[in-house]
Amino acid sequence: MERGTFLYGLWSLFVVGGFLGMTMYGYSPFADGGRAPRAGIYGPTHK
Amino acid sequence: MASTPEPIVSAAAAPAPATKALSCPSCGGTLNLRAAGYTVTVACQYCGSILDVANPDVRLIAEYHQAAAEIEIPLGTRGTLRGVEWEVIGYVQRSEGGAYPWEEYLLFNPYHGYRWLISNGRGWSFGEMVTRAPTWQFGAVALDGQAYTSFFSDGRAQVDYVLGEFYWRVQVGEQVSTDDYVRPGFMLSREQNAQEVSWTLSQWLEPDEIKAAFGVEPPRNPWPPLPHQPSPYRGRIRTGFKLALGALLFLTLLTIFFGGGPTLYKTNLPVALDGRAHSTTLGPVTLSRPYQLVSIRARASQINNGWIDFDYALVNRSTQATYTAYGLAERYSGRDSEGPWTEGGGRATVKIAAVPAGTYDLVVDYTGNWWAGAASSSSYSSYSTYSTASPTFDVPGGATIEVSRGSVFISNFLLAALLILVPFLFFLWRHLKFESARKAESDTGGAGSMFNSDDDEDD
Numbered sequence: 001m002e003r004g005t006f007l008y009g010l011w012s013l014f015v016v017g018g019f020l021g022m023t024m025y026g027y028s029p030f031a032d033g034g035r036a037p038r039a040g041i042y043g044p045t046h047k
Numbered sequence: 048m049a050s051t052p053e054p055i056v057s058a059a060a061a062p063a064p065a066t067k068a069l070s071c072p073s074c075g076g077t078l079n080l081r082a083a084g085y086t087v088t089v090a091c092q093y094c095g096s097i098l099d100v101a102n103p104d105v106r107l108i109a110e111y112h113q114a115a116a117e118i119e120i121p122l123g124t125r126g127t128l129r130g131v132e133w134e135v136i137g138y139v140q141r142s143e144g145g146a147y148p149w150e151e152y153l154l155f156n157p158y159h160g161y162r163w164l165i166s167n168g169r170g171w172s173f174g175e176m177v178t179r180a181p182t183w184q185f186g187a188v189a190l191d192g193q194a195y196t197s198f199f200s201d202g203r204a205q206v207d208y209v210l211g212e213f214y215w216r217v218q219v220g221e222q223v224s225t226d227d228y229v230r231p232g233f234m235l236s237r238e239q240n241a242q243e244v245s246w247t248l249s250q251w252l253e254p255d256e257i258k259a260a261f262g263v264e265p266p267r268n269p270w271p272p273l274p275h276q277p278s279p280y281r282g283r284i285r286t287g288f289k290l291a292l293g294a295l296l297f298l299t300l301l302t303i304f305f306g307g308g309p310t311l312y313k314t315n316l317p318v319a320l321d322g323r324a325h326s327t328t329l330g331p332v333t334l335s336r337p338y339q340l341v342s343i344r345a346r347a348s349q350i351n352n353g354w355i356d357f358d359y360a361l362v363n364r365s366t367q368a369t370y371t372a373y374g375l376a377e378r379y380s381g382r383d384s385e386g387p388w389t390e391g392g393g394r395a396t397v398k399i400a401a402v403p404a405g406t407y408d409l410v411v412d413y414t415g416n417w418w419a420g421a422a423s424s425s426s427y428s429s430y431s432t433y434s435t436a437s438p439t440f441d442v443p444g445g446a447t448i449e450v451s452r453g454s455v456f457i458s459n460f461l462l463a464a465l466l467i468l469v470p471f472l473f474f475l476w477r478h479l480k481f482e483s484a485r486k487a488e489s490d491t492g493g494a495g496s497m498f499n500s501d502d503d504e505d506d
Binding site: 002004005008009013015016018020022023024025026027028029030031 | 290294336338339341397458470474
């Protein structure tokens with residue numbers, strides 16, 4: 001197997017493993033918890 | 048290239064011809080005939096004169112008094128290529144009317160006949176005369192079941208310089224018309240003069256292969272690539288596509304498997320759009336997994352022209368560890384010059400990550416707000432439920448708060464999919480760039496499918 005393909009396979013495995021780990025841990029860098037309400041501003045978002 | 052004499056050599060019958068020495072009638076230099084018995088013409092390696100050696104009496108065809116060119120692979124060099132030892136016996140410089148020069152080395156092996164090493168400075172090819180005629184197939188040619196698409200057409204190749212011995216009467220200045228057809232890794236060349244048509248099949252040589260065979264330092268990553276040079280990214284793309292597809296499928300399955308957890312707590316809160324803050328404590332919410340994602344969904348489906356701010360605090364009863372989040376449920380409607388409009392769905396879902404196991408209370412601070420702009424807009428008059436003069440309204444049905452465990456962050460899925468696809472897209476881009484540069488040299492509009500090939504270099 002070509003080295004580049006092997007490395008890409010490893011990378012894909014790493015990403016899938018990371019996704020599985022984050023899912024099991026219930027983690028996301030984009031979670032809402034702990035986030036301030038839209039830069040500290042409460043209120044409507046309509047036009 | 049002229050047609051190879053037939054038969055070349057029969058492995059069983061003909062003995063290996065001995066090397067024969069002769070003197071150049073022009074300069075007196077001693078020449079060694081390496082393919083004696085088959086060689087017709089010799090270009091003296093000392094003075095460049097062309098000699099006819101077909102007969103025992105060596106005849107001078109054309110006399111030159113020029114220094115022999117220094118060639119990359121000296122005549123007499125032996126090298127093993129594709130399992131056969133070849134000796135370099137001749138050298139030809141050719142060009143298209145003086146432009147686009149290239150070199151051809153004539154190789155000889157008494158049991159395998161003649162081959163060509165071809166180089167234009169950007170790579171090497173190993174050529175063999177084809178003794179069967181290709182067939183025409185929808186604008187392409189086919190040989191041994193393989194299709195070759197047109198790459199160069201109506202070319203005119205001329206001989207600029209010769210050195211060594213040849214199996215035909217080579218002359219400086221002789222011309223042939225040429226057409227070239229390619230598929231990844233192979234070039235099929237047609238040459239025609241007044242007497243004959245000949246075909247040569249050239250295989251692209253890996254840089255390491257030519258270096259190992261003849262010690263030539265090949266160009267690394269030449270640009271633009273040769274017309275028949277296979278894209279180095281093609282194999283990676285093929286396998287990478289399968290890997291990416293498998294990984295994305297696995298991610299999807301994981302998302303489905305972990306998607307949608309059980310509802311842990313559900314209640315309804317009375318909400319008024321009065322601008323006053325309210326606070327309530329809900330629970331208990333029991334989380335059993337070591338760590339989990341907690342979703343809090345607020346739904347006020349009957350709200351209109353107003354919004355509700357939700358401040359959540361998930362408080363562990365044992366440790367008082369607190370996880371906070373903010374949600375906003377809103378919905379607006381009205382009518383303007385373009386007609387009626389609505390915005391927002393009266394729903395808000397927040398997700399709190401990595402909450403440890405335990406028993407929690409959910410403290411909800413919420414404030415219902417009426418959109419003052421509704422009073423001055425045309426929407427307000429059409430707002431049947433709250434069409435009173437008072438700015439304080441109770442939201443029918445209140446707001447439902449639902450706490451659930453599990454499900455998957457879609458943002459995680461998208462991030463993982465992006466990380467998987469980025470290297471693949473990078474190689475795809477490099478491949479397309481390579482193919483674009485390769486085809487740019489064609490005078491027939493490019494050639495060959497980007498991905499089709501039977502000489503799979505697949506991994």
